[in-house]
Structures are given as C-alpha cells and as structure tokens.
Amino acid sequence: MSQSVFLSSPTVRTTRNPTRGGRRYLVRTFGCQMNEHDSERIAGLLESDGMERTDELDDADVVFINTCTIRENADNRLYGNLGHLKQWKDQRPDLMLVVGGCAAQKDKEYVRERAPWVDVVMGTHNLDRVLDLMDHAEDWGPITEVVDELQAMPSSLPVRREMDHSAWITIQVGCNNTCTFCIVPSVRGQEISRRPGEIVGEVESLVREGVVEVTLLGQNVDTYGRDLAIDGRRRPIFGDLLRRVGGVPGIRRVRFTSPHPNDFREDVASAMAETEAVCEQLHFPLQSGSDRILAAMHRGYNKRKYMDRLAMARRTIADLAVSTDIIVGFPGETEEDFDATMDVVSTARFDQAFTFIFSDRPGTAAADMTDDFVDPDVIQERYMRLIEVQNRISRESNDEQVGRVVEVLSEGPSKKDPEMATTRTRDGRVVHVAGRIPPGTFLEVELIDSAMHHLVGSPR
Numbered sequence: 001m002s003q004s005v006f007l008s009s010p011t012v013r014t015t016r017n018p019t020r021g022g023r024r025y026l027v028r029t030f031g032c033q034m035n036e037h038d039s040e041r042i043a044g045l046l047e048s049d050g051m052e053r054t055d056e057l058d059d060a061d062v063v064f065i066n067t068c069t070i071r072e073n074a075d076n077r078l079y080g081n082l083g084h085l086k087q088w089k090d091q092r093p094d095l096m097l098v099v100g101g102c103a104a105q106k107d108k109e110y111v112r113e114r115a116p117w118v119d120v121v122m123g124t125h126n127l128d129r130v131l132d133l134m135d136h137a138e139d140w141g142p143i144t145e146v147v148d149e150l151q152a153m154p155s156s157l158p159v160r161r162e163m164d165h166s167a168w169i170t171i172q173v174g175c176n177n178t179c180t181f182c183i184v185p186s187v188r189g190q191e192i193s194r195r196p197g198e199i200v201g202e203v204e205s206l207v208r209e210g211v212v213e214v215t216l217l218g219q220n221v222d223t224y225g226r227d228l229a230i231d232g233r234r235r236p237i238f239g240d241l242l243r244r245v246g247g248v249p250g251i252r253r254v255r256f257t258s259p260h261p262n263d264f265r266e267d268v269a270s271a272m273a274e275t276e277a278v279c280e281q282l283h284f285p286l287q288s289g290s291d292r293i294l295a296a297m298h299r300g301y302n303k304r305k306y307m308d309r310l311a312m313a314r315r316t317i318a319d320l321a322v323s324t325d326i327i328v329g330f331p332g333e334t335e336e337d338f339d340a341t342m343d344v345v346s347t348a349r350f351d352q353a354f355t356f357i358f359s360d361r362p363g364t365a366a367a368d369m370t371d372d373f374v375d376p377d378v379i380q381e382r383y384m385r386l387i388e389v390q391n392r393i394s395r396e397s398n399d400e401q402v403g404r405v406v407e408v409l410s411e412g413p414s415k416k417d418p419e420m421a422t423t424r425t426r427d428g429r430v431v432h433v434a435g436r437i438p439p440g441t442f443l444e445v446e447l448i449d450s451a452m453h454h455l456v457g458s459p460r
C-alpha cells in the first residue's frame with residue numbers, strides 16, 4: 001500500500017461517545033503554527049464527539065495540552081502547567097487531562113514520570129486517535145500511545161478553526177534537513193507532501209465556507225513535492241502550488257511558512273510576484289550571519305548565498321516585507337561570529353526578527369557540543385545588543401509606512417480595546433483601526449501613526 005493511500009484513511013470513528021455530548025473542552029497550545037493548526041484539528045475531533053469549547057478551566061471537563069519542545073522554556077512552561085493542573089485534578093478526579101504534541105512525542109516516558117496524573121499521553125503522529133484514547137482512559141485508566149509513523153494527515157481530520165475567514169493548510173509534514181539545533185526532524189519525521197490536487201480541493205471547499213485567506217504550512221515549503229511522483233510525471237513544485245492556490249476564485253490572500261534560504265529559488269519568487277493573491281511577505285530564517293556557525297548548524301548556505309537570495313527575492317517581489325529568525329549563542333560563537341550576524345542584520349534590514357537565545361535541546365547534535373557552550377552572561381549581552389538594533393530597524397520600517405493607503409483585513413476586536421479592531425496588511429503588519437469591524441472584512445486605510453510592532457490606520 002502506498003503511503004499516500006495510507007495517509008488518506010484516518011482512523012477517525014464515525015459514532016459518538018454518548019457520554020460526552022455537552023461536556024466542555026479546553027485546548028492550550030504552545031509553540032509554532034504547526035501546533036496551532038494541530039490544535040484546531042483536535043478541537044474539531046472533540047466537537048465531532050459532541051463536546052463544546054470553553055476558555056475557562058473551571059468549566060472544562062477535558063483539558064488538552066498541545067506541547068512544544070523547541071526551546072527549554074517551552075518545556076518549563078509545560079511542566080509548570082501540569083503541576084498547576086494536578087491541583088485541579090485532585091479536586092476533580094473526573095477532569096480528563098490529555099498531553100499531546102512534540103514534547104510528548106519526544107519524551108513520553110518523561111511526561112509520565114513528571115506527571116503521572118495525566119490521563120492520556122499521545123504524540124504528533126496519531127492525532128486521529130484522541131477520542132479512542134480518551135475512551136480507553138475513562139474505561140481502563142491512564143494510557144500512553146506514541147507512534148513513529150504518521151497515521152493521518154492532520155488536514156484530513158475534522159477542524160474547528162479559530163477564525164472563520166482564515167485557515168491554515170498543511171501542505172507537507174516533517175523535515176529532511178539536519179539543522180543541529182533543531183528537534184523537529186525527530187518529532188515530526190521525514191518530509192511527506194500532500195498531493196496538489198488534494199490541497200487545491202481543500203482550498204476550494206474552504207472558500208465555499210467563507211474563507212478568504214489561507215496560510216500554507218510546512219517545515220520547509222521550498223522542498224514541497226520532492227517526495228511525490230505522480231504517474232511518473234514531473235514532480236509538483238512549490239511555485240506551481242502557489243500559483244494554483246492563488247488562482248482559486250474567492251481566495252484573496254495566500255501566505256506560507258516556512259521557506260528555507262538554501263532551497264528558495266527564482267521560480268518561487270516569480271510565482272509570488274505574478275500571483276495576485278500571494279502576499280508580499282517572506283519569512284527567511286537567517287539563524288546566524290557567520291559562515292563558520294552556519295556550517296556548524298548544518299544550514300546548507302553561507303552569508304553570501306543568503307544575501308544573494310534575499311536580494312533576488314526583493315528584486316523580484318515589489319514591496320516585500322521580510323522577517324527572520326536569529327539564534328544568539330550557538331556553541332562556539334565568538335565575538336567575531338556575532339559581529340557577522342549584526343552585520344547582516346544592519347545590511348538586510350529585516351522588517352521583523354524573531355530572536356532566540358540558544359537552547360540545548362536534548363536529542364539534538366548541538367546539545368552535545370558542551371565544550372563549546374558560550375557563557376550565558378556573554379550570550380545575554382549579545383542578545384540585548386541585537387534586540388536594540390533590530391528594534392530600531394523594525395520601528396524605522398513601520399515609520400516608513402506612514403502616509404500610505406493600504407488594504408487591511410480585520411481579525412476582529414483588539415484584545416486590549418474592544419472598540420478598536422486588529423487588522424493586517426498584505427505584508428503582515430498589524431494595524432489598529434478604530435471601530436467594531438467584523439473579522440473577515442477588507443477595508444482601505446491610511447496609515448497615520450506607527451510604533452515598533454504595529455501601525456494605526458484611518459478608514460478611507
């Protein structure tokens with residue numbers, strides 16, 4: 001049996017557990033967009049069993065914690081949360097606790113050891129089993145089930161989306177790279193791409209439900225399709241997929257994350273430039289500006305190649321906004337290496353940067369480079385220098401937008417002030433606009449003020 005046939009047959013049951021109707025669930029998500037997407041599927045599965053969502057722990061009968069293990073503080077938050085939930089479980093023994101996601105996939109025994117009061121521990125590859133595992137725990141007691149092979153593409157499972165007008169779409173799971181700081185390949189497995197026709201079909205059906213914006217998700221979208229050979233013909237490539245998704249009538253915005261600088265080529269940049277619905281936004285993870293550190297990270301590119309590809313993207317796509325990821329204090333990083341990173345930051349002028357302090361994740365190659373670990377005080381000082389420069393650049397980038405008239409899409413009321421709407425430009429900037437503007441509404445605004453992380457818009 002081929003893998004794609006296997007993956008298109010999730011083991012979701014079709015009958016409901018009659019005892020669950022009307023009970024309430026709460027899903028807590030840590031980590032990346034892939035986890036947020038998985039959480040929407042978990043919510044969809046629980047609702048397919050008659051459960052209702054709550055945001056209050058007091059009301060919840062089931063709490064699902066979707067874990068992340070990419071950095072040490074994600075682990076700390078997980079065990080802090082589980083410790084807190086023990087008190088609730090002591091008071092309400094019928095409260096069902098489920099722990100899934102990357103930390104559970106990687107460390108199932110450790111999760112059990114640290115939190116034996118958890119009812120279900122499950123991994124990233126068997127989301128489709130959540131209802132059966134909960135049944136088992138109710139009938140027989142705590143259960144742990146983590147498998148190595150993906151059982152069902154998350155996109156084939158029921159979904160309860162956070163926003164009606166916007167959807168995540170998994171186009172690929174897993175990663176074939178070996179970045180030495182990253183735990184993803186060992187918790188998400190090798191790359192598996194979905195067939196393009198299946199993805200386009202999902203986009204078409206989302207449009208019928210009112211979706212106007214999609215974000216295509218993969219660990220390395222630029223290598224999308226390399227594992228697919230359809231009837232021996234040419235393999236699908238990411239640029240073609242962008243064109244097909246962007247061509248679906250009714251889709252007005254297409255985003256994607258994440259590309260890899262080593263695999264990002266002109267065909268993808270051209271598809272972005274030539275497909276109206278594809279937004280002028282590129283997340284382009286640098287990680288380090290030092291060739292020596294990039295080699296130790298196994299990133300597959302050096303500073304020159306990165307800068308050349310960034311220049312190509314900016315040349316090809318008008319008004320492109322670029323964000324990046326940077327790790328400070330990778331083992332062996334010297335002052336000279338860090339200067340090289342600062343040099344790229346100053347030259348590339350990223351509109352936004354996600355900056356991280358190196359975290360030695362057990363199970364990664366970098367965690368074993370203990371002889372080269374950098375003094376934490378030195379890392380902290382470098383980190384603060386980086387933040388200062390990047391904050392200035394981000395602020396200047398937003399300042400330059402003031403006076404422009406742009407299209408924004410409302411995401412609904414601002415969390416801080418319900419009389420303001422949070423909206424987003426095509427290039428991904430947050431714009432606050434006065435008024436109650438329903439989510440999913442497009443409007444034209446003039447950008448009248450700016451701050452480091454947002455702008456203020458006035459409707460035209």
Ligand code: SF4
Nearest residue numbers: 175177179182184219
């Ligand atoms: S490309 Fe590197 S950093 Fe990204 S998921 Fe794969 S191994 Fe991790």
